[in-house]
Structures are given as C-alpha cells and as structure tokens.
Amino acid sequence: EVQLVESGGGLVQPGGSLRLSCAASGFTFSNYAMSWIRQAPGKGLEWVSAINPGGGVTYYADSVKGRFTISRDNAKNTMYLQMNSLKPEDTAVYVCRALWSGFQYWGQGIQVTVSS
Numbered sequence: 001e002v003q004l005v006e007s008g009g010g011l012v013q014p015g016g017s018l019r020l021s022c023a024a025s026g027f028t029f030s031n032y033a034m035s036w037i038r039q040a041p042g043k044g045l046e047w048v049s050a051i052n053p054g055g056g057v058t059y060y061a062d063s064v065k066g067r068f069t070i071s072r073d074n075a076k077n078t079m080y081l082q083m084n085s086l087k088p089e090d091t092a093v094y095v096c097r098a099l100w101s102g103f104q105y106w107g108q109g110i111q112v113t114v115s116s
Helices: none
Strands: 003-007 010-012 018-025 033-039 045-051 058-060 066-072 079-083 092-100 105-108 111-116
Touching: 003 092, 018 033, 018 092, 018 111, 033 058, 033 066, 045 066, 045 079, 058 066
Parallel strands: 010 111
Antiparallel strands: 003 018, 018 079, 033 045, 033 092, 045 058, 066 079, 092 105, 092 111
C-alpha cells in the first residue's frame, strides 16, 4: 500500500520555524520527484517547493524562496521542509506529493498555523 504521511505541523508564532516531514512507503521513493503543495483557507492549491529524485536539484516558489529549504533522505524514504521566518500568510494545509513517469501519490496533509 502506497502511503505518504506528513508530520511536524502545528501552531507557531510569526518569525518562528517548523520542520515538516513526509514519510513514504509502498513505492520506490528514490525514483520519484517530490513536492510540497499547500492550501490556505479559502484559497486554491499553491505549489511551494520541489526536489529531484537524487536530491541535488531544488525549486521554490517566490513566496518562500530564502525562507524554506526542501531536502530528502532516500535511505529513510523521507522528505523534509524546513520553514524559517514564518509569516501568517504561510498558514495552510501542507501536502506532500510524489511524481514519476505519470504516477503520482499524495499525502493527507498537515496543518501549519502561523499566528501570535
């Protein structure tokens, strides 16, 4: 069974940090490009960041560039998103996605709330 399970979300004050994890199972993680996508309350899906299968190439949305860092550990079948200098507008459900050769898998998502 394919699973993507996010963890590490929660409530944090503006300027704070969180690290999200996405644990994968049921497929060959190292073959897949991985992404983080978020959905703020009342808004559509927003792509946040992506990383290639080997982990050496990363991409970021302009809204998070310089504040977020994506990484992965293929030995642990896990992807991460280090989020620093968080802003209230980063409040959203964060979802991880795996993509390879027409196959894609999605996690259930995890809430991140940035508020004082």
